[in-house]
Amino acid sequence: MIPFAMTIFVYFAELYLFLLDYISSFYFWSMLVLLVLLWPLFLFGIRKTQISKHVLLFSFISSLFLLFFEFPIMFTEENNYLVSSYVPPEELVKNSGILLLPVSTTEVRQKEVLNEIAYRDLYSHLIIFDIKHVSNFELYAGKTIAIFKMLGINLEDDEFQQMSGNVKAYLNTTNPAINEFLSKSNLGGDSAGLALVLSSFIEQREIKNDIPIGVTGAISKSGKVKEVHFIKEKILSANKFGLSHIILPIGNLDEANEVVKSLNLPIEVIGVENVEDAIEQINKLNQKK
Numbered sequence: 001m002i003p004f005a006m007t008i009f010v011y012f013a014e015l016y017l018f019l020l021d022y023i024s025s026f027y028f029w030s031m032l033v034l035l036v037l038l039w040p041l042f043l044f045g046i047r048k049t050q051i052s053k054h055v056l057l058f059s060f061i062s063s064l065f066l067l068f069f070e071f072p073i074m075f076t077e078e079n080n081y082l083v084s085s086y087v088p089p090e091e092l093v094k095n096s097g098i099l100l101l102p103v104s105t106t107e108v109r110q111k112e113v114l115n116e117i118a119y120r121d122l123y124s125h126l127i128i129f130d131i132k133h134v135s136n137f138e139l140y141a142g143k144t145i146a147i148f149k150m151l152g153i154n155l156e157d158d159e160f161q162q163m164s165g166n167v168k169a170y171l172n173t174t175n176p177a178i179n180e181f182l183s184k185s186n187l188g189g190d191s192a193g194l195a196l197v198l199s200s201f202i203e204q205r206e207i208k209n210d211i212p213i214g215v216t217g218a219i220s221k222s223g224k225v226k227e228v229h230f231i232k233e234k235i236l237s238a239n240k241f242g243l244s245h246i247i248l249p250i251g252n253l254d255e256a257n258e259v260v261k262s263l264n265l266p267i268e269v270i271g272v273e274n275v276e277d278a279i280e281q282i283n284k285l286n287q288k289k
Helices: 002-019 025-045 054-069 071-075 116-122 136-150 159-171 176-182 193-203 231-241 250-263 275-288
Strands: 079-086 098-100 103-110 128-133 213-215 245-249 268-272
Touching: 002 025, 002 054, 002 136, 025 054, 025 071, 054 071, 071 136, 079 231, 098 193, 103 231, 116 128, 128 231, 159 176, 159 193, 176 193, 193 213, 193 275, 213 231, 213 275, 231 245, 231 250, 245 250, 245 275, 250 268, 268 275
Parallel strands: 098 213, 213 245, 245 268
Antiparallel strands: 079 103, 079 128
């Protein structure tokens, strides 16, 4: 079993180094190619001996399987970036005062290291918040999820569809503006969930709000508010738009406070645990008005 153990050891050692960004995708995949070539050479060398060839054959098949499984890695560029930029906050239900805080994200893939200054100059019409280098770990996770989806195995629920189901289940009613938003096919993420629910309540006059409030947060079917991504970008977006209050998940509150403090922004961030808590905070803000 030594050849098979060697195959597994080399594979996981290379995978470990790749996920930690120590080696490139080309080097990772090239080592798998060498493994595939190695075992047939051994088989050829011992073809006239009495040595059992089953283990070498099994090692060759295993190496070949791993080679095909990791083949999509070859199509990834060495430098991958995620660019986040400004999108104006959106009031989905007119006069509700509840504004969604969307963030536009663009993937940039290239062989060379991205020149951020040149990129910002090229896209000077955009307000770019951040340019983040995507790690090999993130690339590999995306590749693996895509392969399993092709096989009919869904390892990751679509966040937008999950949010849509949770919002509809919690509201247990229909709302034209919200239904139209949820029917869009070019949106992603689940951070609009809380804002959609609050907008619906205000439109149905279950609660009243007279001040503009930025809202972000995913929700469960029971109304629990869950953490979201791009907190810094959402706060910057709210600040540019002129919002002075943001309601967000309690799990994101520390991060949000750090952003506000470090950038000295005139924004009050309010963390909530569930929809009822968010409604209570909206009532308090309106009483202070």
